Amino acid sequence: MKHIDGGITAAKGFKAAGVFAGIRYKKNDMAMVYSEVPCKAAGTFTTNIIKAAPVKWDMKTVKNSEYVQAIVVNSGVANACTGEVGMTYCEDMAQVAGECLNISKDAVLVASTGLIGKQLPMDKIKAGIYNLSKSLGSTMKHGVLAAESIMTTDTKKKEIALSIELGGKEVIIGAMGKGSGMIHPNMCTMLSFIATDAAISKELLQEALSEDIKITYNMISVDGDTSTNDTVLMLANGLAGNEEIKEKNEDFYKFVKALNYINTYMAKKIAEDGEGATSLFEVKVVNAESQEQAAKLAKSIIASNLTKAAIFGNDLNWGRILCAMGYSGANFNPDNVDLYFESASGKVKIIEDGVGVFYDKDVAVKIISSPEMTAIADIKMGSEKATAWGCDLSYDYVRINASYCAYSYEMVAN
Numbered sequence: 001m002k003h004i005d006g007g008i009t010a011a012k013g014f015k016a017a018g019v020f021a022g023i024r025y026k027k028n029d030m031a032m033v034y035s036e037v038p039c040k041a042a043g044t045f046t047t048n049i050i051k052a053a054p055v056k057w058d059m060k061t062v063k064n065s066e067y068v069q070a071i072v073v074n075s076g077v078a079n080a081c082t083g084e085v086g087m088t089y090c091e092d093m094a095q096v097a098g099e100c101l102n103i104s105k106d107a108v109l110v111a112s113t114g115l116i117g118k119q120l121p122m123d124k125i126k127a128g129i130y131n132l133s134k135s136l137g138s139t140m141k142h143g144v145l146a147a148e149s150i151m152t153t154d155t156k157k158k159e160i161a162l163s164i165e166l167g168g169k170e171v172i173i174g175a176m177g178k179g180s181g182m183i184h185p186n187m188c189t190m191l192s193f194i195a196t197d198a199a200i201s202k203e204l205l206q207e208a209l210s211e212d213i214k215i216t217y218n219m220i221s222v223d224g225d226t227s228t229n230d231t232v233l234m235l236a237n238g239l240a241g242n243e244e245i246k247e248k249n250e251d252f253y254k255f256v257k258a259l260n261y262i263n264t265y266m267a268k269k270i271a272e273d274g275e276g277a278t279s280l281f282e283v284k285v286v287n288a289e290s291q292e293q294a295a296k297l298a299k300s301i302i303a304s305n306l307t308k309a310a311i312f313g314n315d316l317n318w319g320r321i322l323c324a325m326g327y328s329g330a331n332f333n334p335d336n337v338d339l340y341f342e343s344a345s346g347k348v349k350i351i352e353d354g355v356g357v358f359y360d361k362d363v364a365v366k367i368i369s370s371p372e373m374t375a376i377a378d379i380k381m382g383s384e385k386a387t388a389w390g391c392d393l394s395y396d397y398v399r400i401n402a403s404y405c406a407y408s409y410e411m412v413a414n
Helices: 055-062 084-103 122-135 140-149 202-213 250-272 292-303 305-312 320-325 361-368 395-402 406-407
Strands: 001-006 013-018 032-043 068-077 109-117 158-166 168-185 188-197 232-236 280-288 339-344 346-352 372-378 383-393
Touching: 001 068, 001 383, 013 140, 032 055, 032 140, 032 158, 032 188, 032 202, 055 084, 055 109, 055 232, 055 305, 068 084, 068 122, 068 188, 084 109, 084 383, 109 188, 109 372, 122 395, 140 168, 140 406, 158 250, 168 202, 168 339, 202 232, 202 250, 250 280, 250 383, 280 305, 292 320, 292 372, 292 383, 305 320, 320 372, 339 361, 346 361
Parallel strands: 068 109, 188 232, 280 372
Antiparallel strands: 001 158, 013 032, 032 068, 032 232, 158 168, 168 188, 280 383, 339 346, 339 372
16 A cells, blocks of 8 residues: 555546636635546435435435446535525536536536535536536646635645555555534535545445444544535546455455545544644544444544643643543443543653543643644553544634634625
8 A cells, every 4th residue: 555646636537627616706616526437436424414405416326326427516505405496406517517528417426515505506506517527637736626626614625545456456546525614423514535446346335435434534523513515425437457346355455444544544634624723633542342432432532622622722631531531421430541642742641540640741731732632541441442533622713613604705606
């Protein structure tokens, strides 16, 4: 497995584009991903009962379509809570993209991110789709433009590519995504698109993705809000020429390992780029009785606003971490817990057997003030573990979300 330059266009046969359609003010706001040949498709979606129209469209398309060949994404307007009109607009987006690319509308997935409750400005969307289809390319620059065009309050693009060998053939997996706010375990206001030239059955592609999000995207939190638009889509076009993976053999598990690397990287980048965040906060719960128990504890800690505020202020208030563990719903003995803080600046034990121990406060403050900080909770009950990712909670988070519409977009569309 080798980390290579690139993103969504790194795999054979994939093209991408990003353009300005006028949905947002002076920022590229539409992207397209296209495969030269039909793809197997897999997807995972928000657990929120309120699902945006594009989520409903994609759930149906992934399940029922024989193949998928394109994804169209807009930022600025979420197309959520828009009723039947919103569903019609999804179909219109797919129809126009299909006509431009000479494929069926049922081979087009759509995604939207931005303000909830506004209808899509379809004249601009349709013109944007046309321009995207004429701008497609397979270079790294095309991938970067696509990744930048789906950003909302994100401060940086998010993309990655890996090379692995399956059956003697080089296989590439590339990805791009976005996410900064309205982020909580069990998906978040995040979009992630993964493209691979691997040959793999639709069933195993879906299984690999569904299982992996449980330990990647479902283990991040910025603010405790689960969005209406969360979507992870994966396309596999088979152009690498490896023997198609139809069973859980060595190649399947190599593929799963690479996919986990991709999704872990993307999940951490989303958590790190949380609205107003100044640091990535990682939590590891180790020596748990079960993975489920470890995951509950880890998620509870990273979702604690009091803990996140303490991290922002470099405040060594470890009692907040124990408190978050206590209300997680997982059973454990607090008298057996050891807690450590760790970063590139070092590692220090804060609690032993549920009681605070002596430590060098200057060293501890230096550790928690690092751009990436890890809290390790050892609960001494078994051998299972789980990792979750979040960020600190700063003044800027409130500032951004207290005037979200004006801060984020200065909407062009009425």
